[in-house]
Amino acid sequence: MAEIRIENVFKYFGKVTAVNNVSLTVHDQEFVVLLGPSGCGKTTLLRAVAGLGLPDSGRISIGNREVTYLPPRERSISMVFQNYAIFPHMTVYDNVAFGLKMRKADKAEIDRNVRRAAEMLHIEEMLERFPSQMSGGQRQRVAVARAIAIKTDVLLMDEPLSNLDALLRLEMRAELKRLLADLHTTTIYVTHDQIEALSMGDRIAVMRNGEILQCDAPTTVYDQPANKFIGGFIGNPPMNFLLGQVQRHNGSLHVQVGDYALKPAPIYDSELKRYDGQQVVVGIRAENMEAMSQPAEDALQVRVMVVEPLGSQTLLTIKIHEDIIKLATHPDFPAVPDQDIWVRFPAEKIRLMDPQSGKTLLSS
Amino acid sequence: MTPPRRGKTNLTPYFLLLPSTLFLILFFAWPMFQTMVLAFRGEGVILNLREAPENGAAVTGQIRQSAQVILLGNRGIPVAAPAAVSGEEEAPSETGEEAASAAEPWYLIRGLDMANQAFEGWVPASYIREDEPETEGGPFTSGSVRRRDRDVRSEPGPISPVVAQVAQDTAVEIAGQRTVEIWYEVQGQTDSGETVTGWAPSRYLEVLSTGGEQVTGFVNRGDSGEWTLRYIERMFADREFIPALITTLLLIVLILPIQFLLAFIMALLLQSRLRGNTLFLYVFSIPLATSDLAVGIIWFSVFTQSGFLNSLLQGLGLITSPIVYLSVESKHFMILAVVLAEVWRATSIVMVIIVSGLQAVPESYLEAAELFGASLWQRVRYVILPLLKPSLQVALILRTILAFQVFGVVLAIAGRGMTVLANEAYRWYVEFRNPNMAAAYSGFILLLSMITAIFYLRSIRTQEEARE
Ligand SMILES: Nc1ncnc2c1ncn2[C@@H]1O[C@H](COP(=O)(O)OP(=O)(O)OP(=O)(O)O)[C@@H](O)[C@H]1O
Ligand SMILES: [Mg+2]
Numbered sequence: 001m002a003e004i005r006i007e008n009v010f011k012y013f014g015k016v017t018a019v020n021n022v023s024l025t026v027h028d029q030e031f032v033v034l035l036g037p038s039g040c041g042k043t044t045l046l047r048a049v050a051g052l053g054l055p056d057s058g059r060i061s062i063g064n065r066e067v068t069y070l071p072p073r074e075r076s077i078s079m080v081f082q083n084y085a086i087f088p089h090m091t092v093y094d095n096v097a098f099g100l101k102m103r104k105a106d107k108a109e110i111d112r113n114v115r116r117a118a119e120m121l122h123i124e125e126m127l128e129r130f131p132s133q134m135s136g137g138q139r140q141r142v143a144v145a146r147a148i149a150i151k152t153d154v155l156l157m158d159e160p161l162s163n164l165d166a167l168l169r170l171e172m173r174a175e176l177k178r179l180l181a182d183l184h185t186t187t188i189y190v191t192h193d194q195i196e197a198l199s200m201g202d203r204i205a206v207m208r209n210g211e212i213l214q215c216d217a218p219t220t221v222y223d224q225p226a227n228k229f230i231g232g233f234i235g236n237p238p239m240n241f242l243l244g245q246v247q248r249h250n251g252s253l254h255v256q257v258g259d260y261a262l263k264p265a266p267i268y269d270s271e272l273k274r275y276d277g278q279q280v281v282v283g284i285r286a287e288n289m290e291a292m293s294q295p296a297e298d299a300l301q302v303r304v305m306v307v308e309p310l311g312s313q314t315l316l317t318i319k320i321h322e323d324i325i326k327l328a329t330h331p332d333f334p335a336v337p338d339q340d341i342w343v344r345f346p347a348e349k350i351r352l353m354d355p356q357s358g359k360t361l362l363s364s
Numbered sequence: 365m366t367p368p369r370r371g372k373t374n375l376t377p378y379f380l381l382l383p384s385t386l387f388l389i390l391f392f393a394w395p396m397f398q399t400m401v402l403a404f405r406g407e408g409v410i411l412n413l414r415e416a417p418e419n420g421a422a423v424t425g426q427i428r429q430s431a432q433v434i435l436l437g438n439r440g441i442p443v444a445a446p447a448a449v450s451g452e453e454e455a456p457s458e459t460g461e462e463a464a465s466a467a468e469p470w471y472l473i474r475g476l477d478m479a480n481q482a483f484e485g486w487v488p489a490s491y492i493r494e495d496e497p498e499t500e501g502g503p504f505t506s507g508s509v510r511r512r513d514r515d516v517r518s519e520p521g522p523i524s525p526v527v528a529q530v531a532q533d534t535a536v537e538i539a540g541q542r543t544v545e546i547w548y549e550v551q552g553q554t555d556s557g558e559t560v561t562g563w564a565p566s567r568y569l570e571v572l573s574t575g576g577e578q579v580t581g582f583v584n585r586g587d588s589g590e591w592t593l594r595y596i597e598r599m600f601a602d603r604e605f606i607p608a609l610i611t612t613l614l615l616i617v618l619i620l621p622i623q624f625l626l627a628f629i630m631a632l633l634l635q636s637r638l639r640g641n642t643l644f645l646y647v648f649s650i651p652l653a654t655s656d657l658a659v660g661i662i663w664f665s666v667f668t669q670s671g672f673l674n675s676l677l678q679g680l681g682l683i684t685s686p687i688v689y690l691s692v693e694s695k696h697f698m699i700l701a702v703v704l705a706e707v708w709r710a711t712s713i714v715m716v717i718i719v720s721g722l723q724a725v726p727e728s729y730l731e732a733a734e735l736f737g738a739s740l741w742q743r744v745r746y747v748i749l750p751l752l753k754p755s756l757q758v759a760l761i762l763r764t765i766l767a768f769q770v771f772g773v774v775l776a777i778a779g780r781g782m783t784v785l786a787n788e789a790y791r792w793y794v795e796f797r798n799p800n801m802a803a804a805y806s807g808f809i810l811l812l813s814m815i816t817a818i819f820y821l822r823s824i825r826t827q828e829e830a831r832e
Contacts, residue, residue: 072731072735073735078735085726089753090750098738099737150736
């Protein structure tokens with residue numbers, strides 16, 4: 001059992017609050033991805049869990065044992081550093097074997113584990129090389145191999161695939177996921193890359209300015225972002241945002257965008273009452289809008305500005321009222337610039353948010 | 365667009381090469397070369413005997429410096445300019461400066477000797493106190509005998525036959541003057557035992573006795589040099605050589621491990637970012653600013669009979685009468701005192717080098733090592749020490765070379781009670797005025813330093829190099 005509990009952790013660097021009241025529980029054998037823009041405190045949080053930068057306040061425990069102020073070696077953790085930190089004076093083999101050697105494993109076991117890790121990361125040909133004789137991506141793989149060569153309760157990875165080419169990253173992603181499932185370790189995985197986050201994580205914790213904004217399953221984070229920031233940060237293209245006005249028609253509330261009246265899903269009803277007559281932000285993902293070449297009921301007529309065929313889908317840039325948004329359609333959809341099309345907004349896919357705080361209008 | 369020309373030589377390194385080469389030659393190679401030449405070349409150890417009393421005459425034989433010779437005769441060879449008397453004219457260039465410097469004015473004097481007999485003969489001008497000449501600037505015509513009774517000789521030359529003896533203060537007439545360089549006809553033995561005769565200028569010879577039939581003397585110094593291993597052999601055979609070498613090596617063996625251990629611990633302490641560690645740095649660096657002789661004197665004053673240590677022990681009531689620490693009988697104690705002083709003095713230089721090396725070791729390596737389970741000792745052993753290798757190498761080379769030159773501290777603490785190599789070089793140069801032997805010792809120190817430097821450079825190579 002190695003559940004990681006992070007409770008109300010703060011970490012300051014001078015005036016900067018790098019980690020701001022973070023609480024997060026990573027269940028035993030769970031794979032949680034920390035996702036957030038550069039400088040949001042992902043590394044700092046990870047280092048606090050590793051014991052490399054002690055938090056200024058708060059509590060961290062691993063498997064029912066409080067470790068907040070324990071040195072790293074007493075925590076049963078392994079880590080891939082963002083800057084690799086592989087030892088320049090050792091061969092790849094010795095680097096990968098380092099953790100095992102420190103644990104005084106016997107030669108055969110070291111050799112077995114080193115070769116297994118090296119094979120997994122496709123560096124078995126380079127075991128005799130020194131880090132200075134390798135490319136950045138190869139060094140990164142050595143760092144990952146070093147981390148997975150030892151068996152620990154917790155594995156912390158700080159952007160372990162950031163330097164690999166797209167193809168290798170794709171392959172590595174799947175392999176890492178499989179391996180980690182086999183190892184039964186509890187993993188915190190830091191990344192910038194939302195695709196990586198969505199595809200690998202059991203849950204995604206989205207961070208901004210030292211805070212965790214939302215921690216949910218990938219589909220939840222994608223479809224039901226807790227706020228505007230997450231919607232805009234995750235997904236390619238990002239979520240579209242339209243400014244609308246809450247109005248009451250025939251006793252029911254709906255959101256007026258230009259001359260188009262949106263009927264939101266019933267779950268918003270209670271919150272929407274408080275916004276009667278005020279502005280709200282309407283969030284909708286590009287692929288969740290229905291585009292039609294013929295006029296239809298409930299559909300809004302819009303003009304196509306740009307057409308971007310992407311292979312698996314075609315992106316249309318359209319203008320609704322004041323806002324310019326992106327719309328994903330099937331590649332077969334006939335569209336040319338300056339053409340009029342009709343768009344429908346499915347009520348269950350619409351997210352409504354407060355224009356000031358960006359928070360989703362859901363009383364949770 | 366013109367493609368970049370291939371093979372265009374880059375001149376910048378050559379511009380840099382020039383000043384560095386010049387610097388090396390001027391301040392390093394040339395003086396060192398000169399010193400080394402001294403160790404292998406005896407300048408002025410061979411005296412050439414010539415067929416006739418002139419510089420260009422054929423050489424009849426060679427006699428070694430300090431060999432005993434018989435002086436068969438002398439001749440005053442006139443030198444064109446009377447250098448010593450008027451002193452206003454330059455010596456003629458053809459005879460060269462050497463001849464001019466050896467030139468000596470003689471007076472032909474007339475007067476009455478001690479037996480009241482009239483005489484005429486030659487004396488060195490320095491024997492005569494001249495009267496003022498009648499005309500301003502004119503030649504001296506009369507004078508009196510200076511200070512004591514003098515021999516008057518038939519010819520200019522210190523071993524020419526004596527014609528008269530003239531008493532002190534006798535008034536004489538100066539009838540003539542000649543500036544001469546004295547040459548002796550010499551009989552002596554060459555290295556191979558052959559007897560040779562020939563002429564040599566007087567300045568190379570020392571006259572021992574003028575009485576009796578034979579005038580004897582010895583070769584003061586020669587006029588030409590030779591390449592020789594004599595100084596080296598003499599150094600190895602020197603009574604003090606082995607003790608000096610052993611003491612030097614012993615000091616290195618004792619001091620270096622202590623120093624490196626201490627310096628390393630001090631450096632780690634400074635790196636640990638404890639509060640007030642800059643203060644430590646300053647305190648540790650004080651000895652850096654102290655001269656080695658001063659350090660020696662400080663420690664000497666600790667260990668003397670009435671020194672700090674004795675007064676402390678007496679004050680504590682541990683001893684009743686002062687202990688004599690530094691005496692020839694207690695060599696081990698002297699060595700201990702020198703080790704203490706050297707450790708105190710030179711550990712900080714090692715520390716400073718190690719600290720700068722440690723600062724170049726990125727924190728993340730240590731963090732990674734710690735994270736992967738390395739204890740403090742394992743971090744030192746597997747990460748810090750290997751990454752510090754270049755700094756350690758520099759520190760080792762520097763310290764060992766400096767240790768071969770240890771001098772001031774030993775001199776101050778042990779005096780002549782203990783000797784090291786540099787001490788011997790100093791002694792030969794200053795006490796025995798023998799630059800050749802001093803150069804031999806210096807050369808030996810240089811050789812040892814170079815060997816150790818090369819040894820360190822080759823043995824503590826980084827692993828990358830070793831694998832290639
Ligand atoms: N040692 C430090 N001293 C001072 N400020 C620091 C230090 N380390 C991090 N910070 C600051 O703390 C904040 C969080 O940094 P952190 O390294 O955790 O970001 P990150 O999310 O890992 O970013 P990235 O994705 O670029 O790696 C940043 O504003 C950074 O400037
Ligand atoms: Mg980071």
